[in-house]
Amino acid sequence: MITPPAKSTFSAAERAAVYRAMRSRRDVRADFISDEVPEDVLTRVLEAAHAAPSVGLSQPWRFIIVRDVATRRRVRAAFEEANGTAAIYDGARAELYAKLQLQGILEAPVNVCVVCDDDPQRGHGLGRQTMPETARYSTVCAIQNLWLAARVEELGVGWVSIIDPLVLHRILEIPAGLTVVAYLCIGYVRAFADEPDLARAGWETGLPLGEVVDRERYGSR
């Protein structure tokens, strides 16, 4: 049974569009094409990120747009170095790992490094006395908004986590008081795959929702 929302301000078609953006969003690595991303499109995507919730309205996120190829080559080298130690697998899984494409730093024309001010003056500390990590969580909310906005602009986004954040600090001149939360590769794509790359490659399968939902207390399922 589908219950219609009370006093809807979103039509059924509009709700479906939002759900479709979420379902068809992919972590893109191998499918980038080199078409330029216009500044106005990138601005819309960053505006979406900037509309995210933040603890105490602190807006602790900062975005560094990287288009320069020389800079991206240095980041790519940092990925290669980290990937040497991240390849911890044996046997068949090592063979599978070697086949995965895990980044599109040079293939995507735009990269965005997302950093967080872990102790923002803005917001006056509201909500961070008990859970200081909420500044970083706010920054991740911004990233997910960015990812969904990119999807409806037909832009793929790939999050590179196989990299030493301290190397990114050096390359992008990020001060010590800030934390690198994500390094994102952004560009148009050949196509959005029906399934996550890691599912298609046989690396991992998705869980059914029932496996991650409890009622009233943890472990009820």
Add this chain to the structure above:
Amino acid sequence: MITPPAKSTFSAAERAAVYRAMRSRRDVRADFISDEVPEDVLTRVLEAAHAAPSVGLSQPWRFIIVRDVATRRRVRAAFEEANGTAAIYDGARAELYAKLQLQGILEAPVNVCVVCDDDPQRGHGLGRQTMPETARYSTVCAIQNLWLAARVEELGVGWVSIIDPLVLHRILEIPAGLTVVAYLCIGYVRAFADEPDLARAGWETGLPLGEVVDRERYGSR
């Protein structure tokens, strides 16, 4: 200038719906009404969360749905206790803080505690050698999906961060190996405010986008 996306699969109206969901999403505390949230609506919202990206396809998030009033009263008491020590302000700001409503634990008919498995077996560690915090970040991506799905279902969401996570572990029987990422209050609302509550109350103002965007290196702005 508005550049249309290449090979659009989202119409202009569909893209606008996604952007409107993001812009009109609010952190709701004072505006909940008591109408029940039907199970099928809640399931759609949780399916949206479960469609989030996750490092290594590890899907480390777990959702505990709390409807029981006795349980929510205990959580509310935990908020009150934490809020006693979080009220660190003096003078005019202390008066302003005292007026803010910071949670809707009992007013919203559904609460969802979101926890994260920080060291999931699923995903085989991919992407977590260099940045183990990406498991929690994945969980926050799921929360932002939930928040936006709730918006198009006309449900408000309020994130309570003024609470001791260890007390939530006790109340909800969450094992030690898991981390509480968020405690969310969910329900239908009287209205979605035009601005964030903290902006309306004069606690903080929003930054223009230009203040949070750099080019090629940090600090270029």
